[in-house]
Amino acid sequence: MGATRTQVGIIGAGPAGLLLAQLLDKAGISSVVLERRDRAYVEGRIRAGVLEQGTVDLLHQAGVGARLDREGLIHKGIYFNVRDTRTQIDLEELTGGKHVVVYGQTEVTKDLIAARLAAGGDLRFDCEAVTIHDAESERPRLTYVSGDEQHEVICDFIAGCDGFHGPSRQALPANVLNVYERVYPFGWLGILAEAPPVADELIYSRHPRGFALYSMRSMRVVSVNVV
Ligand SMILES: Cc1cc2nc3c(=O)[nH]c(=O)nc-3n(C[C@H](O)[C@H](O)[C@H](O)COP(=O)(O)OP(=O)(O)OC[C@H]3O[C@@H](n4cnc5c(N)ncnc54)[C@H](O)[C@@H]3O)c2cc1C
Numbered sequence: 001m002g003a004t005r006t007q008v009g010i011i012g013a014g015p016a017g018l019l020l021a022q023l024l025d026k027a028g029i030s031s032v033v034l035e036r037r038d039r040a041y042v043e044g045r046i047r048a049g050v051l052e053q054g055t056v057d058l059l060h061q062a063g064v065g066a067r068l069d070r071e072g073l074i075h076k077g078i079y080f081n082v083r084d085t086r087t088q089i090d091l092e093e094l095t096g097g098k099h100v101v102v103y104g105q106t107e108v109t110k111d112l113i114a115a116r117l118a119a120g121g122d123l124r125f126d127c128e129a130v131t132i133h134d135a136e137s138e139r140p141r142l143t144y145v146s147g148d149e150q151h152e153v154i155c156d157f158i159a160g161c162d163g164f165h166g167p168s169r170q171a172l173p174a175n176v177l178n179v180y181e182r183v184y185p186f187g188w189l190g191i192l193a194e195a196p197p198v199a200d201e202l203i204y205s206r207h208p209r210g211f212a213l214y215s216m217r218s219m220r221v222v223s224v225n226v227v
Helices: 015-026 039-044 053-061 066-071 091-095 105-118 167-171
Strands: 002-005 008-011 031-034 073-075 077-082 085-090 100-102 122-124 128-133 141-146 149-154 157-160 187-193 202-207 210-216 220-226
Touching (some): 008 141, 015 031, 015 053, 015 105, 066 105, 105 122, 128 167, 157 167
Parallel strands (some): 002 149, 008 157, 077 202
Antiparallel strands (some): 073 100, 128 141, 141 149, 187 220, 202 210
16 A cells, blocks of 8 residues: 655545645645546536636636636626616626636636646546545544555545535535535526527626526537526
């Protein structure tokens, strides 16, 4: 069994885990990131497309804002469509210059992975059966399997950035777990289409049959709730 010692063991190389590793590195704190999927899968997983100002600021702070500045599409406002009326909300005017940027989560992930690897960060893909041990002790541990070998990462802290279904949530002792959630009685349908943009900014539409969000990058994404 190969063992590694680090200050923070991070489970999950999504935006949260990667950004945490990057910010820790800037603060001189070591980390090891364990990701279940391979690098190509993580870099190609399509999800978010719109970054709020706070996220953009944080990415700059983490030193990964250069390509975002070059390639991100700034949206200075948004449109609300309610029945037949469209209202423009001028974000920049209302907030003293803040806006949202359309820049795919795939690109954020690529930038963060590239930054971690350039800085010599310990980023491990294809980690199977990641398990948390001794969560309530001073020396929590992570084990995982890669190839045919079992590996161990001994940590001061473990950060669970593995989403809702990952092992971290299950490892939290019931007496310290507080869940705050609101469950809405509808789901989302995302449609990705290669088509010319229909508007220059985001559109949020309310309709008696549901809600639709339109955003565009080079493609068009529409999310519709199904009621
Ligand atoms: C369709 C859609 C559209 C969205 N649009 C927006 C948007 O426009 N703007 C916005 O800000 N947000 C948006 N979001 C939300 C955004 O995508 C999430 O907030 C973001 O992905 C959360 O990042 P995360 O790193 O916490 O989790 P995740 O991205 O889920 O990453 C978790 C990581 O943990 C890994 N993992 C899971 N289990 C294990 C395990 N057992 N061992 C090791 N690794 C594991 C996963 O493979 C993954 O890489 C959208 C989400 C969806 C689904």
